[in-house]
Amino acid sequence: MPTREGRHLVPTGLLLALTACSPYADAEHGVAAGGRGLAKLNPSPQQGYELVLTLKDAPGPFAVVEGVAQYDARNYAACGRILPATGTAGRITSQEPVELRKVGENEYRGTFYLDRMQDEEYYGRGVCHWTLTGVGAMLRATTGEADTRFLTFIDKERMEAGNPLTRFYPRADYPQIEEIKGYGASGEEDPSSYRTDLRDALFSITTTVQKLAP
Numbered sequence: 001m002p003t004r005e006g007r008h009l010v011p012t013g014l015l016l017a018l019t020a021c022s023p024y025a026d027a028e029h030g031v032a033a034g035g036r037g038l039a040k041l042n043p044s045p046q047q048g049y050e051l052v053l054t055l056k057d058a059p060g061p062f063a064v065v066e067g068v069a070q071y072d073a074r075n076y077a078a079c080g081r082i083l084p085a086t087g088t089a090g091r092i093t094s095q096e097p098v099e100l101r102k103v104g105e106n107e108y109r110g111t112f113y114l115d116r117m118q119d120e121e122y123y124g125r126g127v128c129h130w131t132l133t134g135v136g137a138m139l140r141a142t143t144g145e146a147d148t149r150f151l152t153f154i155d156k157e158r159m160e161a162g163n164p165l166t167r168f169y170p171r172a173d174y175p176q177i178e179e180i181k182g183y184g185a186s187g188e189e190d191p192s193s194y195r196t197d198l199r200d201a202l203f204s205i206t207t208t209v210q211k212l213a214p
Helices: 012-017 025-032 156-161
Strands: 007-009 048-056 064-073 093-098 101-104 107-113 130-140 149-155 165-170 202-211
Touching (some): 048 064, 048 130, 064 107, 093 130, 130 202, 149 156
Antiparallel strands (some): 007 093, 048 107, 064 093, 101 107, 165 202
């Protein structure tokens, strides 16, 4: 999950393929440092949605609650930079932060946009067209990196169908697992997936997406 403004994710192979003489080297090095690279934000997005997180039976408070919307250039094969090592185009993707505010004891809300990214030509091969892939969140008991990261992500198809996503997590994983520092817990949709002795010791995060009025 991003902790800085935006995060454009680039395959490791692409970063390794860059050379000092590449006109895109500075931009891609910026990506590696947590920046957005060549990708740009739409200055006036219009298609707003609200991400809603609802917690049930939480084992304690969460000091960190971060949202993220992931976008991908759907036509990257036709518009992306050709990788010298393979002759194929590199995937173009960006993760943009969604600020989540606490609106109740167990509820967080934040706004994101389908049209957050700017369609543009980046590599002289045609305009890249962005699409939302999905939206999710990360929750952590404290700001300590050793604490468990409770993760949830709802994809665009489920979002558009209006189907909420509920995932269940063992309460014992809060605030951290001693043996696995910084563990990323994705949870399970079906609580019966857990051992019998854990099923009565779970908490849940329900992710709902609502379209905002224009």
